[in-house]
Amino acid sequence: AQSVSQHNHHVILSEAASLELGCNYSYGGTVNLFWYVQYPGQHLQLLLKYFSGDPLVKGIKGFEAEFIKSKFSFNLRKPSVQWSDTAEYFCAVKGTDSWGKLQFGAGTQVVVTP
Amino acid sequence: NAGVTQTPKFQVLKTGQSMTLQCAQDMNHEYMSWYRQDPGMGLRLIHYSVGAGITDQGEVPNGYNVSRSTTEDFPLRLLSAAPSQTSVYFCASKRGSGNEQFFGPGTRLTVL
Numbered sequence: 001a002q003s004v005s006q007h008n009h010h011v012i013l014s015e016a017a018s019l020e021l022g023c024n025y026s027y028g029g030t031v032n033l034f035w036y037v038q039y040p041g042q043h044l045q046l047l048l049k050y051f052s053g054d055p056l057v058k059g060i061k062g063f064e065a066e067f068i069k070s071k072f073s074f075n076l077r078k079p080s081v082q083w084s085d086t087a088e089y090f091c092a093v094k095g096t097d098s099w100g101k102l103q104f105g106a107g108t109q110v111v112v113t114p
Numbered sequence: 115n116a117g118v119t120q121t122p123k124f125q126v127l128k129t130g131q132s133m134t135l136q137c138a139q140d141m142n143h144e145y146m147s148w149y150r151q152d153p154g155m156g157l158r159l160i161h162y163s164v165g166a167g168i169t170d171q172g173e174v175p176n177g178y179n180v181s182r183s184t185t186e187d188f189p190l191r192l193l194s195a196a197p198s199q200t201s202v203y204f205c206a207s208k209r210g211s212g213n214e215q216f217f218g219p220g221t222r223l224t225v226l
Contacts, residue, residue: 004156034214044157044217092157100162100208101162101172102159104149104157105156106154
């Protein structure tokens with residue numbers, strides 16, 4: 001069965017610190033990978049996605065993620081966070097043989113302090 | 115385009131009551147889905163639809179019904195609400211396979 005594991009449930013950082021959120025998945029086939037962000041009181045927005053090609057993908061707001069196939073990982077990074085990055089971050093996986101069924105991780109709550 | 119819209123934004127029900135959560139999209143997307151979001155569990159798929167007249171179960175379908183009579187609308191019905199259905203419900207839509215899913219603003223449901 002498909003599963004997604006996010007390593008940290010809560011992360012607290014100071015502004016300008018670097019952020020890395022881990023995501024590992026379990027799936028017996030080719031996958032599409034996503035990171036979504038949910039700002040307080042808002043709905044989910046797509047940060048970035050990986051379908052194929054360059055395993056280092058860049059998304060909005062200075063975020064990037066690296067797909068490491070051998071490790072079944074898709075970690076999210078940002079070199080220098082801002083207070084406005086306070087949000088919950090979700091990793092999600094979809095099998096390429098699946099029309100749309102996304103499997104989400106439990107989410108990581110990130111708090112950036114001024 | 116309004117994107118994906120959901121109504122109501124908030125709802126309080128008593129155990130045993132029924133209600134319908136509405137979801138509509140104006141992007142002519144074939145695929146629509148319902149998720150519930152619970153603390154520490156991420157989003158879990160309830161039901162999904164790959165086109166008008168076609169629906170299927172997701173990970174947590176029990177207690178919920180769906181139908182898809184038009185491309186635009188995908189309502190979620192709670193037949194007899196239970197406290198375990200207290201959650202935030204998100205509707206999403208997308209075009210084709212492998213494309214981004216667009217999420218609605220969510221409905222916060224409390225069942226007493």
